[in-house]
Amino acid sequence: MEKLWSKTEIGRLELPHRLAMAPMTRSRAQDDGTPGELSSLYYSQRASMGLIISEGTQPSEDGQGYLWSPGIYNEKHIEGWKKVTDAVHEAGGFIYIQLMHAGRMSHPDNTPHHRQAVAPSAIAPGEKMFTATGMKEIPIPRELSKEDIEITIADFKKAAAAAIEAGADGVEIHGANGYLINQFISENSNRRTDEYGGSIENRTRFAIEVTKAIVEEIGADRTGFRISPGTTLGGIKEGEQISEVYLHLVNELAKFDLSYLHVMHLGNEALLREIRSIWKNPLLVNRAGRSLEDISLDIDNNLADLVPVGVWSLANPDLVERLKAGAPLNAPDPTTFFGLGSKGYTDYPTFKELESK
Numbered sequence: 001m002e003k004l005w006s007k008t009e010i011g012r013l014e015l016p017h018r019l020a021m022a023p024m025t026r027s028r029a030q031d032d033g034t035p036g037e038l039s040s041l042y043y044s045q046r047a048s049m050g051l052i053i054s055e056g057t058q059p060s061e062d063g064q065g066y067l068w069s070p071g072i073y074n075e076k077h078i079e080g081w082k083k084v085t086d087a088v089h090e091a092g093g094f095i096y097i098q099l100m101h102a103g104r105m106s107h108p109d110n111t112p113h114h115r116q117a118v119a120p121s122a123i124a125p126g127e128k129m130f131t132a133t134g135m136k137e138i139p140i141p142r143e144l145s146k147e148d149i150e151i152t153i154a155d156f157k158k159a160a161a162a163a164i165e166a167g168a169d170g171v172e173i174h175g176a177n178g179y180l181i182n183q184f185i186s187e188n189s190n191r192r193t194d195e196y197g198g199s200i201e202n203r204t205r206f207a208i209e210v211t212k213a214i215v216e217e218i219g220a221d222r223t224g225f226r227i228s229p230g231t232t233l234g235g236i237k238e239g240e241q242i243s244e245v246y247l248h249l250v251n252e253l254a255k256f257d258l259s260y261l262h263v264m265h266l267g268n269e270a271l272l273r274e275i276r277s278i279w280k281n282p283l284l285v286n287r288a289g290r291s292l293e294d295i296s297l298d299i300d301n302n303l304a305d306l307v308p309v310g311v312w313s314l315a316n317p318d319l320v321e322r323l324k325a326g327a328p329l330n331a332p333d334p335t336t337f338f339g340l341g342s343k344g345y346t347d348y349p350t351f352k353e354l355e356s357k
């Protein structure tokens with residue numbers, strides 16, 4: 001585990017160690033998408049993580065999928081995020097805001113404008129989604145026109161600028177888990193016949209154009225990108241060409257000299273090794289299903305430079321201290337992952353608090 005605790009650099013930041021907080025939607029923003037009152041406390045409690053990657057944050061009204069997810073596209077959002085980034089920085093941490101456009105993984109009941117969701121093609125994901133009046137089938141989205149695509153890329157660009165204005169150390173582009181960018185990449189959600197559909201080059205075009213726009217706006221050294229090769233979330237089926245698709249994408253992204261690439265790794269070891277050999281900048285590997293004992297394995301095996309962890313950091317504000325001391329961890333409570341205020345959000349005790357009881 002020694003290397004896990006060694007310093008490293010991503011973009012402009014020198015991080016004290018290699019453990020990162022993975023992005024996690026917590027559905028506790030205000031109705032207008034401004035981060036909730038408790039968000040500053042939640043993130044600053046976790047500032048001892050080497051890098052915090054925020055919950056998925058919509059770059060526009062169209063980009064919202066879930067209820068009470070935060071936005072970063074107006075002045076109120078910027079003010080709200082400023083409180084969060086200030087609190088994290090005061091506590092000695094660093095935070096990237098994850099830019100997440102949900103695309104078709106959305107319900108009109110959940111968005112401010114209540115319009116039909118947008119996607120590369122008019123294909124529903126075949127899933128249900130939580131709304132204020134219960135679980136509902138996700139409707140068929142509207143296919144984005146070429147003009148809409150330009151507007152969407154501009155929205156990402158503006159959101160990245162807004163994130164920096166709000167004091168974020170950078171942004172992570174969410175290209176994973178079945179949301180808009182992944183919907184363009186995947187064959188079964190993209191049936192377009194223009195230059196954004198069909199060939200691998202065409203299906204990855206949107207991802208690359210979004211990245212280019214953001215890099216131009218805030219700099220490559222403040223831009224990360226997340227992928228999840230082989231995901232089935234959101235009704236995605238990536239087909240048989242997963243390796244070809246992702247190697248092409250990673251090769252293209254590598255030309256930008258980004259601050260990092262973040263792989264949500266689902267088990268394709270050969271692909272991960274190939275990505276590692278192509279990608280010269282920092283690589284973050286969030287390995288699904290690994291045990292706590294294996295937390296630093298990818299770093300020790302030189303497959304990763306940083307390890308993002310999700311639920312353990314959600315349930316343990318002092319995860320770093322606990323791991324260093326070999327202290328037991330709080331168990332995460334999935335019933336409080338989403339919504340519900342402070343319960344399961346800011347009230348997980350530190351080990352010191354537990355000991356003093």
Ligand SMILES: Cc1cc2nc3c(=O)[nH]c(=O)nc-3n(C[C@H](O)[C@H](O)[C@H](O)COP(=O)(O)O)c2cc1C
Binds near residue numbers: 290
């Ligand atoms: C409550 C919850 C919310 C999540 N929200 C996001 C999200 O907004 N963006 C994202 O890229 N991944 C999201 N994920 C996936 C996590 O980033 C991570 O990949 C996953 O939890 C597996 O890592 P772990 O085993 O360390 O928790 C979420 C996971 C959980 C548990």
